[in-house]
Amino acid sequence: MEIILLQDIENLGDKHELITVKSGYGRNYLIPQGMAIIANKTNLAKLNHLRKQDGLRESKKVGEYQEMANKIQTEVLKIGAKAGTSGKIFGSVTNIQIAQVIKDTLGLEVDRKKITIQEEVKNLGTYQANINFHPEVSCVVNFEVIEE
Numbered sequence: 001m002e003i004i005l006l007q008d009i010e011n012l013g014d015k016h017e018l019i020t021v022k023s024g025y026g027r028n029y030l031i032p033q034g035m036a037i038i039a040n041k042t043n044l045a046k047l048n049h050l051r052k053q054d055g056l057r058e059s060k061k062v063g064e065y066q067e068m069a070n071k072i073q074t075e076v077l078k079i080g081a082k083a084g085t086s087g088k089i090f091g092s093v094t095n096i097q098i099a100q101v102i103k104d105t106l107g108l109e110v111d112r113k114k115i116t117i118q119e120e121v122k123n124l125g126t127y128q129a130n131i132n133f134h135p136e137v138s139c140v141v142n143f144e145v146i147e148e
Contacts (some may be wrong), residue, residue, distance in 0.1 A: 001026045002039040004047050007036060007045050008113070016051050031096075048104065060132055069139035072144055077101045077141065080148040093121035093145055098129055101143070121145060 001023040009030075014020045018039055021030065030036035030050055038041050057067050081089040085092050095115035110131060117129045124145050132138045 002031060004038040004039050004043055005030075005036050005059050007035055010113075016047060016054060018047065025070075043097045058134060062136055065115070065133035065137040068110070069131070069133060069137055071106060071108065072102065072110075072141050073139045075106065075141075076126075077105060077143040079143055081145050087124045089122060089124060089145060093117070093127075093143075095129070100142065102141070119130060 002018060002020050004006065005015055005017050005019060008015050012020070012021075025036075026036060026044045031038065039047075077098070079093055079097055081091070081093060083089045095112045095117060098115050098121075099110050099112040103110055114132050114134070116130055117127065119127065121127050124147060126144045127144065128140050130138060131141055
């Protein structure tokens with residue numbers, strides 16, 4: 001079954017992408033949840049129109065994303081976490097916490113879904129995460145996990 005995605009879905013595809021899925025998955029989950037529509041002639045025509053509009057909108061935002069990436073790359077963020085005596089933290093640092101620290105320290109709104117952490121953060125120390133603002137703009141953010 002061919003469908004058009006209406007939003008980004010991890011491990012499946014990006015917004016406004018035409019993909020093929022099993023009919024049960026599309027009919028019983030994606031379409032009722034409002035995540036996709038069936039790919040027929042009418043919807044394909046709408047898809048082309050939506051892609052043009054999104055392309056124009058995103059091309060305007062690339063400059064903003066580049067400025068945000070430059071600002072984020074120059075900073076080393078400090079994330080506080082409760083830790084034991086051996087330096088092992090209770091729980092782990094997630095992309096939600098990184099997005100919140102970016103908002104608090106730099107005043108920039110970054111969607112948590114665009115942040116990926118390369119390794120599992122379970123100890124105090126310095127780590128890196130990738131932020132993919134746009135297919136053309138991405139950056140690496142350095143953050144340090146310190147004891148609260």
